[in-house]
Amino acid sequence: MSRTVSERSIHAHEATLTSRVRRALEGVRVPGPAPxxxxxxxxxxxxxxxxxxxxxxxxxxxxxxxxxxxxxxxxxxxxxxxxxxxxxxxxxxxxxxxxxxxxxxxxxxxxxxxxxxxxxxxxxxxxxxxxxxxxxxxxxxxxxxxxxxxxxxxxxxxxxxxxxxxxxxxxxxxxxxxxxxAIVFGVLITALGMYAKRNRQLLGISNEFEQASLHDPMTGLPNRRKLFSALEEAANALEGGSARIAVLYIDLDGFKRVNDTHGHRIGDEFLIAVSRRFHQVMRGSDLVARIGGDEFALLVREFSSDGELAAIAQRIIACVHETDAQMGLSIVRASVGIASFPDRVSDYWRLVAAADDTMYTVKRNGKNGYAFASASA
CATH class of the missing domain: 1.20.1330 (f41 fragment of flagellin, N-terminal domain)
Structure with missing residues (x-):
């Protein structure tokens, strides 16, 4: 399994975000009410x-x-x-x-x-x-x-x-x-308008920082923090009975060879392209996140059977295969581990870890496939 990440690309995206925030802050520094x-x-x-x-x-x-x-x-x-x-x-x-x-x-x-x-x-x-x-x-x-x-x-x-x-x-x-x-009234109205504008700008900057803290800078996908926040919300929303949630942990087999053979730029392009495909095939209620490097996780908020989860895993594997074929690499495949709560995992906080362990089992058994976590996970 490869955990290589293009630091150059991430730093470029962080620099872009910093530049955008700086411009926003400069926009805030309009002549204030003091003059x-x-x-x-x-x-x-x-x-x-x-x-x-x-x-x-x-x-x-x-x-x-x-x-x-x-x-x-x-x-x-x-x-x-x-x-x-x-x-x-x-x-x-x-x-x-x-x-x-x-x-x-x-x-x-x-x-x-x-x-x-x-x-x-x-x-x-x-x-x-x-x-x-x-x-x-x-x-x-x-x-x-x-x-x-x-x-x-x-x-x-x-x-x-x-x-x-x-x-x-x-x-x-x-x-x-x-x-x-009239001067006093005009000053008060103008000051209120300037403060309202400044508050809107600061709110925009706050939202931008929050967006940056919850999303991967390169692919734009939610990050680990956003995944666990959504996981907690989904688990708390379960009403009992047959309601379940699941996490699919995805690792890109052979991705390290892409970076070693074709360079980090091609590796970054592959990650961005496959992230777009993941986002296109997932359902509106699901959430796909980039955990780090070449690892992703998909939160399934509702499903009816293991067959539905298997179909989702097959679509993910197909996304990786199609992206690999489109870029002419013939290197990258995917291993997917599936864990569900509360039937297979009794504690939803362990869903990601259980799916990760199951993904390793797939890799040890030949890669390019999927498997379900055991009920004792």
Missing amino acids: LAGAALLCLLIGLLFLALQVRAIFSAQLQQEYVGLVLEAVERADTARAAASSLQDTPAADSQHRAAYREARIELSARLAALHALIASSPMAAPVLPAAVLSPATALGEASSALDSAYAYWRTERDRTSADVRARILSVSHTLIALS
């Missing part, structure tokens, strides 16, 4: 800074509004005092009572104008002050009236300006908040 999060954080910081400046400007504008309101109230009070003084200005000189009221009205107007002047002079923003002449109690009422009209017009304009500024800044803040919300 996107950094850019979004920068935008958020800029937006928050802009919001802070706008809020500060809004508070400042509101304070200006309040100050403008105070000035306009002072102007209205001064204008009320002016109107009172104007109503008493034409009082006859003989009417001492009205003349006294006029003087008090002028003093009140002068006090109101002085208070207005002091308020305007302490304004946090540049503003025209009242003419010094109107602050005197002896100033003409016409001059006071003109000064008050100018002050009222100016501060009313300031009130309208500050109100418009506050409205504009509030609108700007609302637009900024909408933009920041």
Whole structure:
């Protein structure tokens, strides 16, 4: 029996798998969410800074509004005092009572104008002050009236300006908040999409590794690990009664001569070709695995009789013979050992070993045939 394996071919297939995994990993290393999060954080910081400046400007504008309101109230009070003084200005000189009221009205107007002047002079923003002449109690009422009209017009304009500024800044803040919300939402959606894509890629890589760990790299057939996993599942699925499972252990007689005579490349081509034939002739419920070198095993999950197993063994032997004839070698044949559970082997874990031992019996008895394991196996 030959157990020679072409290390060069296996290494080539392993290199191919490694290359595929490396490319997959490189595919995973797409720009992750970190750069996107950094850019979004920068935008958020800029937006928050802009919001802070706008809020500060809004508070400042509101304070200006309040100050403008105070000035306009002072102007209205001064204008009320002016109107009172104007109503008493034409009082006859003989009417001492009205003349006294006029003087008090002028003093009140002068006090109101002085208070207005002091308020305007302490304004946090540049503003025209009242003419010094109107602050005197002896100033003409016409001059006071003109000064008050100018002050009222100016501060009313300031009130309208500050109100418009506050409205504009509030609108700007609302637009900024909408933009920041859109950025945050977009970043979250994009990050979720990137993580989902990365998870799909990692899942694909995981599946590829699992596939590689359960299959022979050269022939693509399930390997020993996959065979024993399927064997355990099949044994656990048995419901008793007449249900049975079987393993056919296959060794290629004369395969070492192929490697020695024709080289490992031809040997590898033969293994690949015969593996394809095995896969073509086996039933859908069965599983054929490459154990190693030139040895294979076929798990039969259900069968009705030993005759059915014998027919399967004959098809396997025919596959080897046909492959050998197709490649013009006239060297390779097959020896097949058959073991079944639970009638011939009481422990399904020993099925492969029992079939292997039976295969050796076939080889000792002339090769190129099959045999059943004894009931005591």
